[in-house]
Amino acid sequence: MIDVFRIIFLRDLKVSLRRWSDVFISLIFFILVCLIFPLTAGDDQILLLKIIGPVMLISALLATLLSMQSLFKPDVSNGSLEQLVISSNSLAYVVCIKIFCFWLVTVLPLLFVSGFIAASYYVDQQSILIVILTLLVSTPTFVNIAALAAALTVGVRHSGALMALIIIPLTLPAMIFGSKAIEYSILGFDPTAPLYFLIGMMIFTSTLGPFVTAAAIRISID
Amino acid sequence: MIKHNLKSECLELFRNDDLIFSDVSFDLSPGQHLIVNGSNGSGKTSLLRTICGLTVPSGGLLYWDGIESQTIDSNFYSYLAYLGHKNGLLAELTGKENLEYTLGISATEKDQYRIIEGFNLTEFMDQLVVKLSHGQQRKIALSKIVQSGKILWILDEPFANLDGKGTAFLISEIQSHLNQGGMLISTENTDQPIIDSDINFNLDAP
Numbered sequence: 213m214i215d216v217f218r219i220i221f222l223r224d225l226k227v228s229l230r231r232w233s234d235v236f237i238s239l240i241f242f243i244l245v246c247l248i249f250p251l252t253a254g255d256d257q258i259l260l261l262k263i264i265g266p267v268m269l270i271s272a273l274l275a276t277l278l279s280m281q282s283l284f285k286p287d288v289s290n291g292s293l294e295q296l297v298i299s300s301n302s303l304a305y306v307v308c309i310k311i312f313c314f315w316l317v318t319v320l321p322l323l324f325v326s327g328f329i330a331a332s333y334y335v336d337q338q339s340i341l342i343v344i345l346t347l348l349v350s351t352p353t354f355v356n357i358a359a360l361a362a363a364l365t366v367g368v369r370h371s372g373a374l375m376a377l378i379i380i381p382l383t384l385p386a387m388i389f390g391s392k393a394i395e396y397s398i399l400g401f402d403p404t405a406p407l408y409f410l411i412g413m414m415i416f417t418s419t420l421g422p423f424v425t426a427a428a429i430r431i432s433i434d
Numbered sequence: 435m436i437k438h439n440l441k442s443e444c445l446e447l448f449r450n451d452d453l454i455f456s457d458v459s460f461d462l463s464p465g466q467h468l469i470v471n472g473s474n475g476s477g478k479t480s481l482l483r484t485i486c487g488l489t490v491p492s493g494g495l496l497y498w499d500g501i502e503s504q505t506i507d508s509n510f511y512s513y514l515a516y517l518g519h520k521n522g523l524l525a526e527l528t529g530k531e532n533l534e535y536t537l538g539i540s541a542t543e544k545d546q547y548r549i550i551e552g553f554n555l556t557e558f559m560d561q562l563v564v565k566l567s568h569g570q571q572r573k574i575a576l577s578k579i580v581q582s583g584k585i586l587w588i589l590d591e592p593f594a595n596l597d598g599k600g601t602a603f604l605i606s607e608i609q610s611h612l613n614q615g616g617m618l619i620s621t622e623n624t625d626q627p628i629i630d631s632d633i634n635f636n637l638d639a640p
Contacts, residue, residue, distance in 0.1 A: 216537060219535050219536075219537055220535075220537075222535060223524070223527070223531075223535035226526070226527060226531065227524055227526045227527065230526040230527075231526060286524075286525075287524075289520075290520060290521065290522065290523060290524060290525060291518060291521055291522040291523075292522045292523065292524055294488055294516075294518065294520070294522070295516070295522040295536075295537075296537070297488060298486050298487065298488065298511055298514060298516055299537045300509070300511040300512040433488060434488065434489050434490065
């Protein structure tokens, strides 16, 4: 069990570090999309504080979407995914490790820069922590749902738009509660209630998601 | 030692209402080699993928040691090594890393060295797979099967792209695998089989 984790995790880590441009592109994309708003909307502090929640979450979702296509597609085209399907280990467990590694490599860097970006929206120190915390608990939901969409569309030639159509409605609850958590914190209310909901969503998607994704992979490579 | 056994009963597969193959029945025992013959497009690869469980058959059953191979009770996958047309190698990793990050390799270090040496791969193992030729990539993928220590090997056109020396080494490895009680299912589209088979299955036959 631990051996499987070590092998799959190190393998994916090494591959994604050698494909570093993919990781880098999604990080740059996130920063640029987030910074367009303060640059174009001008110095309107009230407006910026109002939109930061949705902007952050949408940018994080789109950045995830952008790099998610490389989670299963290369493995399908070179045949290594079918080798994982016929291995004696649970495919759901392997998928779980792959998603965790993806989150670590692609999404975690976004969290590091999100604090700096929030500062350009005039968010105060206390709320910056809540912004980071909100992203920390909502991105696993995004990644798990996006992984399911990626597994379903792995055989489709231009899967990007189709993936967006699958992901956006499914992630809407996490988006709404995430925006509310940030908004409450900025307005000086207690954001724990929406954060609890996000944590619940995170646990729900990351425990059930890999099983559904594994089933989708089996259908896709048939 | 348990005597393993792979048994197929009337496997059939339809794709969009077209019949790919039907009535595939065989009984494979240790040391036996099953060759699937047929012209291009006759469904050899589909049959192999069906046996592996990558494709769900439209009808028929497959038993490993008397238990249906796709049920949760079956330990079919602990004994299966499959190589299809795709090599299953990650282009961003070197040959060595590809072997290192493969699940279920049980060969000893000495054996691994012998197999790599036998396929004439030693000097290429530190290069990225993407920079190797098709033949060299195929050899790395085949060396993974040989090192896997699994009982049932399913190989789709194993000799495609191989040079003379690689072919000779693979034949000797397959012979010793069969002599040690292993099983092999392979496809060939030549009329002259490279290795003798115990069971021959022709998909062209009406």
